[in-house]
Amino acid sequence: xxxxxxxxxxxxxxxxxxGCIQAASFEVKEGNSTCIKAxxxxxxxxxxxxxxxxxxxxxxxxDSATLDEDSSSCGAANxxxxxxxxxxPGHTLGLRFSTNGSLYSVANLTLQYNLSDTAIFPDAxxxxxxxxxxxxxxxxxxxxxxxRCVSPSTFGVGDEAVxxxxxxxxxxxxxxDLSPTESVCTxxxxxxxxxxxxxxxxxxxxxxxxxxTPERGTYSVTNSNGTACLLAQMGLQLNVSYFSxxxxxxxxELVNLTPNLTRSSGSCEASSASLVMSQGESTxxxxxxxxxxxxSKYHLSGITLLANWSDSTAPFSAxxxxxxxxxxxxxxxxxxxxxQTLVVVPTFSVNxxxxxxxxxxxxxxxxxxxEECQVDQDQMLIPIxxxxxxxxxxxxxxxxxxxxxxxxxxxYQTI
Numbered sequence: 001x002x003x004x005x006x007x008x009x010x011x012x013x014x015x016x017x018x019g020c021i022q023a024a025s026f027e028v029k030e031g032n033s034t035c036i037k038a039x040x041x042x043x044x045x046x047x048x049x050x051x052x053x054x055x056x057x058x059x060x061x062x063d064s065a066t067l068d069e070d071s072s073s074c075g076a077a078n079x080x081x082x083x084x085x086x087x088x089p090g091h092t093l094g095l096r097f098s099t100n101g102s103l104y105s106v107a108n109l110t111l112q113y114n115l116s117d118t119a120i121f122p123d124a125x126x127x128x129x130x131x132x133x134x135x136x137x138x139x140x141x142x143x144x145x146x147x148r149c150v151s152p153s154t155f156g157v158g159d160e161a162v163x164x165x166x167x168x169x170x171x172x173x174x175x176x177d178l179s180p181t182e183s184v185c186t187x188x189x190x191x192x193x194x195x196x197x198x199x200x201x202x203x204x205x206x207x208x209x210x211x212x213t214p215e216r217g218t219y220s221v222t223n224s225n226g227t228a229c230l231l232a233q234m235g236l237q238l239n240v241s242y243f244s245x246x247x248x249x250x251x252x253e254l255v256n257l258t259p260n261l262t263r264s265s266g267s268c269e270a271s272s273a274s275l276v277m278s279q280g281e282s283t284x285x286x287x288x289x290x291x292x293x294x295x296s297k298y299h300l301s302g303i304t305l306l307a308n309w310s311d312s313t314a315p316f317s318a319x320x321x322x323x324x325x326x327x328x329x330x331x332x333x334x335x336x337x338x339x340q341t342l343v344v345v346p347t348f349s350v351n352x353x354x355x356x357x358x359x360x361x362x363x364x365x366x367x368x369x370x371e372e373c374q375v376d377q378d379q380m381l382i383p384i385x386x387x388x389x390x391x392x393x394x395x396x397x398x399x400x401x402x403x404x405x406x407x408x409x410x411x412y413q414t415i
Contacts, residue, residue, distance in 0.1 A: 022063040023166050028072045028083050034176040035074035036083045038169035042093060045161040046113055049125040059113070059120055062087055080107065081171060090114030090129055093162075097171040100265075102281035103306055104171045105140030108133060111157045132158025135274060135288045138319030139167075140306045141183030146170045149185035156321055184314050211237070216354050217259025221266035221275055229268035229362050230275055231333070235353035236285070238305065242312045242347070254351075257285065273359040283307045285350070288321065289359035291330065298360055300326040303344045318348040326357060328371045333358035336373035 028036035042061040047054055065087035071094065075081040084094040094110035110133045115124040137155040141147035152165040170178050214235035221230035236257040244251045257279055266274040275287040288302035302321035309316070325342050328334035335356040342350045358367050 022060065024061055024063050024065045024085065026065075026067045026083055026085060028067065028074060028081065030074040033074075034173055035081055036072075036097065036169070036171045037173065037178055038083060038095075038167070040167040040169065041165045043163050044111060044113070044157075045163070046121075047159065048115060048121055050123045051125060052123075055123075057120060059091070061085065061093060065093075068092060083171075088114070088120070089117050091117070099143060099172050100276075100278050100281075100284060102143055103140055103284060103308065104143055105284075105304075105306060106137050108135050109137050109155065109157055109162070111160060111162065132160050134158065134321045135272070135286075135302055135304075137321070138304055138306075138317045139164075139185075140284075140315070140317055141170070142308060142315065143172060144174055144179055145181045145183045146178045147185070148182045149188055151185065151187035153185065153187055155319075185317070211254050211256045213237075213353055214256035214351075215259055217257065217262060219262075219264035219275060219277060221264065221268055221273070223268055228365055230266060230273050230289075230357075230359045231362055231365070231367055232264075232275055232287075232355075232357040232359075234355035234357065236277070237351040237353070238283075238285070238307075239341075239349045239351060240305070240307070240316060240318075240347065242309075242316050244311050246311050255283070257283070268359075275357075275359070282309060289326075289357075291360050296330040298328060298330060299324050300342070303342065303350060305344070305348055316348075318345045320344045326355075331361050331368055333367040333370045334373070335367075335370035336375060338373065338375040340373070340375070 023039050023041045025039045026037070027034055040061075044059045044061075045056060046059055047056040065085045068084040068086045071082060071084040071092075073082050079098075081097045082094060083097070084092055086092055090112070091114055092110070092112040094108075094112075095106050096108035096110070097104055098107035099105075110131065112129050112131045113120075114129050115121050116127045118124070134155060134157040139147065139149075139153075147167070147169050149167045150165065152163050153167075154161055154163045168178065173179075214237045216233060216235045219232040219234075220228050223229045238255040238257070239252070240255065241250055241252045243249070257277060262277050262279045265276045265278070271291045271293060273289045273291075275289075277285045277287075279285075284304075284306040286302070286304040286306075287300060288304075289298055290301040291298040301323055302319070303323060304319040305317065307316040323342070323344070325340075326334045326336075333356055336352070337354050340352045340355065342352065344350065356367055356370060361368070
């Protein structure tokens with residue numbers, strides 16, 4: 001199923017490159033004021049069950065798609081806003097936007113498709129509307145700028161996939177027109193040639209000093225009644241590759257999050273929880289946890305980084321919602337004192353230090369009993385094994401000594 005879905009996504013991206021996928025336009029208003037404006041092409045790769053197995057079909061968002069005005073909203077200042085598109089008999093695409101005051105992003109992507117639509121889903125085993133969602137897909141921009149991404153970008157949405165292309169949008173708009181200032185996606189900037197350098201003697205920039213081990217910070221998320229629903233303590237270090245404008249090359253940097261400069265927020269749901277850590281106005285890191293109610297196991301399923309650093313050619317974004325890190329049991333916290341590297345994408349990973357987190361079933365302000373990572377367990381076993389080996393060696397030496405002494409006494413004769 002994954003192979004057929006990947007092939008379908010590849011075909012979709014190819015058609016998007018050729019410009020064969022139509023664009024739809026949407027505008028969310030409150031009174032006479034526009035808060036969201038978007039023009040985009042989207043194609044979905046959907047796998048469903050049939051009487052003979054599974055089938056994957058591409059479904060395009062038609063240019064005749066309309067705005068669901070009942071579900072779309074501007075929201076209050078600095079709160080979530082929604083843009084929901086309707087197409088076909090019961091299909092919808094929803095984008096939920098959020099902001100931290102300096103950046104805005106697509107915080108949630110939702111797809112609903114109706115298996116009763118036999119034109120798209122012939123021979124479907126089931127019927128009715130299926131809803132899939134994905135948090136933090138990596139679409140973001142600086143506030144009061146327009147997000148632009150011409151290149152095809154594919155995101156996982158539950159078990160399905162969506163490919164956006166020719167996307168231009170802006171949320172939390174200051175006026176009714178798109179801002180002329182653009183935040184261009186990484187995929188578009190990656191295809192742009194690096195600026196030419198002038199001939200002459202240059203002095204190589206000194207290598208940056210490694211930042212060292214990050215300070216351990218304490219972060220939490222509270223629910224609507226003000227009680228904690230997610231607890232976390234950890235040191236965080238970002239390992240990022242990006243194109244540096246001053247150095248005119250791709251560089252890899254380690255960036256520590258400073259706890260006293262980082263504020264935390266997020267949300268807690270029955271089967272998902274998110275921890276958003278924002279350092280100033282330049283860096284936002286989002287952890288998404290997922291709970292499997294059947295097995296009572298939870299894990300870190302998604303990480304998103306949004307960064308706007310002064311020496312980069314464009315804002316950096318990276319996201320992966322198909323991760324499987326920090327796995328533990330409901331009612332317990334997860335703890336790992338050893339350094340861990342959580343690879344998100346080839347250009348971005350997170351190093352964690354002295355980590356303890358509990359995203360579900362928090363009943364007090366203290367962590368529940370911890371389940372330790374395998375590395376910590378192995379490190380605890382090492383001194384035990386060494387101690388046992390030394391004890392065994394001492395015992396062997398003692399036994400050999402006693403045997404040797406007994407033999408030496410047996411060798412004497414009485415005169």
